[in-house]
Amino acid sequence: MSRLAGTGIAISLAALCGTANAQPTTPAAGPDWAPFVVDHFARTDSSADVRFLLDGPAGKYGHVRPRDGHLYLPDGRRFRCWGVNLTGWTPGGAEIPPNREAKIFAAQLARLGVNCVRFHFLDMPDQSRLREEKGPTGDPEPVTHAPVGLIDSRRDDTAHFNPEQLDRLDYFFAQLKANGIYANINLNVGHTWKPGDGVPDAELIGVAKAYTYFGPELIARQKDYARQLLGHVNRYTGLRYADDPAVVIVEILNENSLLEFWMRNWFRGELGGSEPRRQLDLTPHYLALLTREYNDWLGTHRSVSELAALRKEAGVAADGAIPLTRPQQFDAASKLRFYGEAQFLMDREAAFFRDMEAFLRDDLGVKANVVATADHSYFIPGQPLLTSTAQHDIIDAHVYWQHPAIYGARNTPMVNAPLDSILQKLSRTAMAGKPFTVSEVNEPFPNEYDAELIPVLAAYASLQDWDGIFFYTFEAQLEGERKGLIGDHFDIAQHPAKLAQLPAGAMMFLRGDVAAARQVALRSYSAEQIYEQMRMPISAMPSFTPGYPDALPLVHNTRIKCLKCVPSLPKPVEGRSEIFADTGELAWRTRDGRDGLVRIDTPRSQALVGFVKANAVGTRNLAADIANDFAALTLSSLDGKPVDRSDLMLLTTSARAANTGSEWNARRSVYSRWGEAPSLIEPVRGWIQLRDLKGPVEVTATALDGAARPLATIKGRLIETGWELPIGNPATTSYLIRVHR
Numbered sequence: 001m002s003r004l005a006g007t008g009i010a011i012s013l014a015a016l017c018g019t020a021n022a023q024p025t026t027p028a029a030g031p032d033w034a035p036f037v038v039d040h041f042a043r044t045d046s047s048a049d050v051r052f053l054l055d056g057p058a059g060k061y062g063h064v065r066p067r068d069g070h071l072y073l074p075d076g077r078r079f080r081c082w083g084v085n086l087t088g089w090t091p092g093g094a095e096i097p098p099n100r101e102a103k104i105f106a107a108q109l110a111r112l113g114v115n116c117v118r119f120h121f122l123d124m125p126d127q128s129r130l131r132e133e134k135g136p137t138g139d140p141e142p143v144t145h146a147p148v149g150l151i152d153s154r155r156d157d158t159a160h161f162n163p164e165q166l167d168r169l170d171y172f173f174a175q176l177k178a179n180g181i182y183a184n185i186n187l188n189v190g191h192t193w194k195p196g197d198g199v200p201d202a203e204l205i206g207v208a209k210a211y212t213y214f215g216p217e218l219i220a221r222q223k224d225y226a227r228q229l230l231g232h233v234n235r236y237t238g239l240r241y242a243d244d245p246a247v248v249i250v251e252i253l254n255e256n257s258l259l260e261f262w263m264r265n266w267f268r269g270e271l272g273g274s275e276p277r278r279q280l281d282l283t284p285h286y287l288a289l290l291t292r293e294y295n296d297w298l299g300t301h302r303s304v305s306e307l308a309a310l311r312k313e314a315g316v317a318a319d320g321a322i323p324l325t326r327p328q329q330f331d332a333a334s335k336l337r338f339y340g341e342a343q344f345l346m347d348r349e350a351a352f353f354r355d356m357e358a359f360l361r362d363d364l365g366v367k368a369n370v371v372a373t374a375d376h377s378y379f380i381p382g383q384p385l386l387t388s389t390a391q392h393d394i395i396d397a398h399v400y401w402q403h404p405a406i407y408g409a410r411n412t413p414m415v416n417a418p419l420d421s422i423l424q425k426l427s428r429t430a431m432a433g434k435p436f437t438v439s440e441v442n443e444p445f446p447n448e449y450d451a452e453l454i455p456v457l458a459a460y461a462s463l464q465d466w467d468g469i470f471f472y473t474f475e476a477q478l479e480g481e482r483k484g485l486i487g488d489h490f491d492i493a494q495h496p497a498k499l500a501q502l503p504a505g506a507m508m509f510l511r512g513d514v515a516a517a518r519q520v521a522l523r524s525y526s527a528e529q530i531y532e533q534m535r536m537p538i539s540a541m542p543s544f545t546p547g548y549p550d551a552l553p554l555v556h557n558t559r560i561k562c563l564k565c566v567p568s569l570p571k572p573v574e575g576r577s578e579i580f581a582d583t584g585e586l587a588w589r590t591r592d593g594r595d596g597l598v599r600i601d602t603p604r605s606q607a608l609v610g611f612v613k614a615n616a617v618g619t620r621n622l623a624a625d626i627a628n629d630f631a632a633l634t635l636s637s638l639d640g641k642p643v644d645r646s647d648l649m650l651l652t653t654s655a656r657a658a659n660t661g662s663e664w665n666a667r668r669s670v671y672s673r674w675g676e677a678p679s680l681i682e683p684v685r686g687w688i689q690l691r692d693l694k695g696p697v698e699v700t701a702t703a704l705d706g707a708a709r710p711l712a713t714i715k716g717r718l719i720e721t722g723w724e725l726p727i728g729n730p731a732t733t734s735y736l737i738r739v740h741r
Helices: 007-017 099-111 163-178 216-230 258-263 284-301 304-314 335-363 383-389 422-427 450-463 496-509 527-533
Strands: 065-067 070-072 081-086 116-119 182-188 247-253 369-371 395-400 436-442 468-474 520-525 557-563 578-580 586-591 594-601 605-610 622-626 631-637 648-654 657-660 671-673 676-681 686-691 698-704 710-715 717-719 722-727 734-740
Touching (some): 081 436, 163 182, 247 335, 258 335, 258 383, 304 335, 383 527, 395 422, 422 450, 450 496, 450 586, 450 631, 496 631, 520 527, 622 631, 710 722
Parallel strands (some): 081 116, 081 468, 395 436, 520 557
Antiparallel strands (some): 065 070, 578 586, 657 676, 698 734
């Protein structure tokens, strides 16, 4: 759920909670916190880099293709994406940076282990629009601007690209490709239509979620946009984007579903009338168009007697149009009516995606893998949408731990909620025989525990044997405009705790340090189950599957075997205070919803993530005695050897982060004051123990600054169980560990 998708939620909640920011506030940073600014411009190649995980230039072996449920290079090697979204919301940031910055950030992403990027808002205008908003409770939001895309804003239509922006994209793409970084190109994301496009109600429909499936003018314009972008020859590579093997994915729609609109009461048809705009909706023109399509579908899929029964139930005349039901009518609707509407909407989605992929393949010659759209609303069932998206090359999902557009008791640690974690929400979508990617995920700032996200997700995505992760989002900074602070809820490029974890996560996921589960647990659904899921209460989320073992994704690989077939459920698994993966490499423990800790213990990557001090445990080679209640500690071999024999390792020590002068609201859920530069970190202070190393005679740790430059070198001390290193002075998030033998 990116910013545009959450708009309707924010509107409704603001009306309910608009006075929360009038209460007392508290500082976000403690007195012992230290300035720590990520400096991409000062960074050069160093021993801390993990670009060895990439194999550039991207596409040199040919096109990545799906086979046996995963993605493969032509030479038979598995291919995974460890990626970021590229957007451009923060002032001083850009989705398509100028050439100098493009070269810098392409190299920087490679150093961090990023081998894929998702171009997310290319269909936006080429003009920045400053946005200073209030959050869903009336709390102030950071100042942001809409991403600057390709569409020429000087015209009265959206059919033309700005040639300078297109040239920037070409150069940036070429730089990414040269560094071994593949691209995921999104087609319809934030496209806002103009009167010159010939689209009905262009001034009302905004980004036109749901409309894009059935408005004939909108479908035609989407194809025009795809032809213009994917048919374009990049002058720096000499290839059309449709042909370039460095384009690994093309996504047709972002977070867009007719079924979602139906289940969330967004087919009211009141937009543009006298009713106030509460959430998303259709205009009367488009509701009438969809209703006609529905009645035409009924005419070919239902008998005369069934049509008569439907008209009687709907209370319309014998020759009247049968309206779509609203959610408040779902429970009372007959199976004939409810299942028919559900099937019509699923058929409409599937037909749209088939038509768009045929256009991409047959008319444009696109060779990349196609994603239809993502399962993105975990508070409605995902299986109905899967009936259409599973037709295509890759299945995709999005999730956020406590998205800022959904208010409530936020700023809580995910490690304390293993059975409600993002793993449950994501794993519900993966299907046997299909590659699975997560093209948006984050634990949005200012959650105080957000350092947990990357190592936990990298480890369990590896256990689940997924094929791609794209964090939302990364804002390339502009020289002279960078601010030196965490710019918004989503940007990880300036977040010192999260950015430190990217290389460690890349080694777990891309290098295969964390093994895939030994067992695959399969489940299946009947057609009736899928229909009835759409009538289930929100309390059935995220799986909407009675009897599904909540702990399963933390133990085994879990997949859907088939849809609309003989139903089945996997066997129960243990979900006690400590949940062990079937490989023995991962363990997730809590004490009645407190003191959560994820332990990652593999030969080349080890980690303690969560309430380390409250849990007197370690891994085979890593233990900690720290003052901080919460921290994410990772230890990764940089030379490919097991940790106990490695000569060079990366140690990350992340805790909380903030901006100077930022303040919490009274509920300590969001900021009442966003703060200023510089960004600050809570240093992880105490001692790290490295245990059972083979033959060391000296161990040193070099603290690194925000450009991966050395700050100070610390000598380890020999203790009974191994070597001990004091950490926290100087304040940092990363250390290079050298072992001399």
